[in-house]
Amino acid sequence: MADPFRRFRLARKVSESACITSFHLVPEDGGPLWDMRPGQYLTLRIPAPSGPVLRTYSLSALPEGRDHHRISVKREPQGLGSRWLHDQLAEGEVIEIAPPRGGFVLDEASTRPVLLLAGGVGLTPLLAMLHRLATGARRAFFVQAAENGEVHALRDEVAALAAGSGGRIIARTVYRAPTEADRAARRFDAEGVVDRTLLQSLLPLDDYEVYLCGPTPFMVAMWKLLTGLGIAPARIAYEFFGKGGSLAALAAGPGPASAPVHGNRIPARAPKSLAKLEFLTDPDALGLPDALPGTVAEAAAKQAEPTESGAEVVFARSGLTLPWNGASRTILELAEAAGLEPEFSCREGICNTCRCAIREGAVEYVTDPLDPPGPGQALICCSRPAGRVVLDL
C-alpha cells in the first residue's frame, strides 16, 4: 500500500485566542485539497527525539473556497504535538499529513434541526459542520461554552455564519468566568454553564440531532442534560478530546454492572476509557454512535449466536472461540463484548496499539490502517475475520 502521507507547507499561522492557533496547510505538490466530511480530522507526522509520532487534529473549516486545509489547535502544556506546532513549526516549513479520517461527521442526508454543543476547543469539528450547515436549509443552533473571551477562539467566524443565515442559524456563547472586557464588549449571552434553563429557552420543541465535543466533564454533563430533556441517545453523536469509550457509560458511573450496551458493542468500562487518554490529545477521537441501551447479557447472547458463514475468531491465549455473526463491527469490539480487554488507543487504525499476531487465518480491514502491520499481524480495532482466524490474544 502506498504511503498515504503527503507533504504540506504551513502557509499561515493565525492566533485565534490566547491558547488556540489555526494552521493553514497548502499541498506542496500544488495538487488539489482532499475531500473531507465535516467533523473529520487530519493525522500529522510530528518529529520527536525518539522518532516521528502521529497526532490527529480536527479540521475547523471546509476546503471549499480555500487553497488550504485548516486545523485549529489548542496548545497543551504537556502536548508533544501541539507544543511542536505552536512553538517550533514556522510558516514556510513542511509537514507530512495523512488524509481526513474519522466517523464523527455531520449526517448530511438528514433534514432534522441540528444542535452543535462545543466546550472550549471542542468547537473545531463543530465549526466545520456549521460551515456546511450554513450552505443548506436546516435550522441549526451553535452553543459555545468557554472560560471567557480570552480563550474563546473563532467567535467572529461563528457569528458571521449565523448573521448570514437569515435567522436559520442561532449562535449562543456561555462564559463560565467572563472578564471585565467581556462584560464591557457584551461578548457573551449567558454566564455560568450550559444548563437546562438555557437549552429550554433556546430550543423550540423539535426533533434534534446533537453533535457534542469538548472536555470529558463537559461532555458527561451535556449528555445527562440532553438525555434528561428527552433527547434519545441515538440522536447524540460525540467526540472526545482524547480516547473515550461510551459517554453513556461515563455518565452512568464506573463498573461493568452499570455499563449499558450501545448498539452492537459493550463499551469499555469507564475507568479504562478514561485511562486511555494518552494517544489523542485534541478533539480528534471517535464519537461512536449510541443506540438504545440494552443489557450486557443481551449483547453477550447475541455475540454467541452462530453464523452461517462459519467465520470465527479464536482468542488463543484466552482460550475463547467466538462466532463472527455481524453483531460486532470489529474484532476488538467482539473481544470487549466477551469480556476481554485488549490494548487499544485510537480505535481507528492509526496508532497500532491494538496490533497482535495472527497464528492462523487472516483478517480483512473494515477501515484501512494508516500504517499496515507486517505479515502475520493484525490491527484488531479496524478488522474482521476473513473466515476462521486464530489470534495470539
Ligand code: FES
Ligand atoms: S487502536 Fe489504534 S490502530 Fe488499533
